[in-house]
Amino acid sequence: MRLSRYFLPTLKEAPSDAQIVSHQLMLRAGLIKQEAAGIYAWLPLGLRVLNRIEQIVREEQERAGAVELLMPTLQLADLWRESGRYDAYGPEMLRITDRHERELLYGPTNEEMVTDIFRSFVKSYKALPLNLFHIQWKFRDERRPRFGVMRGREFLMKDAYSFDIDEASARKAYNRMFVAYLNTFARLGLKAVPMRADTGPIGGDLSHEFIVLAETGESQVFCDKALVEMPAPGPGVDWDDLQAIVDERIGKYAATEEMHDEALFESQTAEADRLTARGIEVGHIFYFGTKYSAPMKAKVAGPDGKDTDVHMGSYGVGVSRLLGAIIEASHDQAGIIWPDAVAPFDVVVINLRVNDEAVCVACEEAVAKLEAAGRSVLYDDTDERPGGKFATADLIGIPWQLTIGPKGLADGVVELKRRATGEKLTLPLDQALETLA
């Protein structure tokens, strides 16, 4: 992609109402533009990152056996009356009346709708276990939206819903999502720790939040240091028996502020292993049994022919929020440092003199070769000065910067910089391309 034909409106200064670094950097790097309080447009560079995160989340859901569908953003109020949540949900629910005076709402979550889909079609235990997920825009009318996409009102969420014949099977579904989340966040370049959590308005008796540690995190968290360094299980696990993997983690102390019990922390964790840190919630999983299936009559016939309420869980990942969390966890003074897996482009090729034909030819050949090798490339072919180009490249955080100028080219060399470390290599173009391919 040629930068001169792209739309990448970077800013020198972040607006003063952007309080946290991820919000500031997302505005400065041209990732988002605010359209209303807590409502953002995703500019081209931001959308590319959002799409990559979404795709990793999707792949790990599918690997764990979940099946994707897509529910609409608007829902009927009557559906929420069946579960009793329409009146209980409070002012965070955006309530809407259409031209025929029917009551709708902009879905903040989808337990009721997915339960209705399930009960409409599934009648026998033979179709179980079933886990349905979607990745869709949601709306929560936060009283005080802030921190950019970290506490927005219109946000992109992956939510999965599991259906099982009994609690034992439902706990297996819970474990599958637990492990899928560990793998997902690891692929995103994040250290995310599962912590005991309050179930809040979703309900249920078993729940974990997945918390990314970052100095600028929104809340205090307490955990055993071992949890932070424990590697993700990876895809090669026995998906039918994950209890040992889960137990190894939930056996160690980890809790958010609301759930924290200092005495328990001290009794379970040696002093040297106790970590108190700041964290950002990026995922939340729930097992809530028949809380929705019972009032909504989502039953299946069991092996004995008798109807039984289906056991359910739900599993959320804040996809748009993850951009903020990743930036909070990975940036420096100069800007964003994208992990390779979610970077908007793999390489930025910086042309130091756009009116020099030899430089342009070398740049264009480099871009063509990198793209042929499957790399995504942003080509800075603008007439901006070198200092400005370097500053932009650092700000937008693309993992590799390949700089080609007349002087180096005369000596047969280019400069390759790794954004994360700042390490720079001067080497022949062919070698640089080999490194990148």
Place this chain on the structure above:
Amino acid sequence: MRLSRYFLPTLKEAPSDAQIVSHQLMLRAGLIKQEAAGIYAWLPLGLRVLNRIEQIVREEQERAGAVELLMPTLQLADLWRESGRYDAYGPEMLRITDRHERELLYGPTNEEMVTDIFRSFVKSYKALPLNLFHIQWKFRDERRPRFGVMRGREFLMKDAYSFDIDEASARKAYNRMFVAYLNTFARLGLKAVPMRADTGPIGGDLSHEFIVLAETGESQVFCDKALVEMPAPGPGVDWDDLQAIVDERIGKYAATEEMHDEALFESQTAEADRLTARGIEVGHIFYFGTKYSAPMKAKVAGPDGKDTDVHMGSYGVGVSRLLGAIIEASHDQAGIIWPDAVAPFDVVVINLRVNDEAVCVACEEAVAKLEAAGRSVLYDDTDERPGGKFATADLIGIPWQLTIGPKGLADGVVELKRRATGEKLTLPLDQALETLA
């Protein structure tokens, strides 16, 4: 994908309120479920088709030089007051009030918002031409939603917006989208004819609709037969000079009912070439000059340093509606016939006896080999009877059916059926796999 672990709720009978064949088939084939009037959930099979259509639309937009972003679903009413459309739009606009009594709306289109994004960042003609597109859910509160996704309320649309320094350049942008649309619909397996159109609430003085011909189309259309058979220009055109390609088409008569002029039709078209047919609108493009940029003060400095209102166009494709249009154009008594390019799976492998180990092994090997060759496969491993499996395969319209049973296997053969033609071949498994790979 194993059908036994998938979620594909097919129906024997379509609900009686589904009046047109695409709506009936989408419900029967388990593509969608209605959640409210004109609001649908996309079940897994439907979502796969929707995603494939979306991706083809995206690729052709990018080929024509458009850059993707993503605007939110909700917009501020005040933005629409700037253009004067907030009061003019009428009851089709879904108006919403949030907890702080701020007026929002669910975007039915995005001229105002994209103009605001443009004016916030672009100040010079040097950034032009620019074409920004997004693919996002929209809402139009139709008085009488019907025909399934063909006239829904919450629908997925691709909308692009071009910005140019003057009318001549804006017409080039218009031509690029005109050709992109011809290529898009051809890739989708559709014959779509551009027709002179009324500009309606978008405004402007130049507009074409792209109409798919189908016996069950919503409206009467009139055109020169030559337009129907004219091949799409394809990607290898000179994107800077498309006037001849556009002129060749707009020089021939083609008009929807509202724009039809019988005398003109007869004078421009020989009797033998006159076609009167039914059609479905799948795209609509507009050039409207400074209709939005002037009131919203979207100006750029020209080469002479003087500020000038930017010239704009907008270009819509009904992505979710396209599923209905494709089915209207491609089905038979037994069900849907998906064009290869948008089919939810390339092949369905039908296991005729799931309790026969040799058959299961052969099926699983076939699935593995097809997937290794890059084919997407639905594997019918259910204990349904053969007749039911064949009926489902025909109903859901996957282009190839590979049937493996104990009798054929004993003779070393399988059956390969092409859904579109009904042609069946009995041949060794290896040869069938070669044909499919």
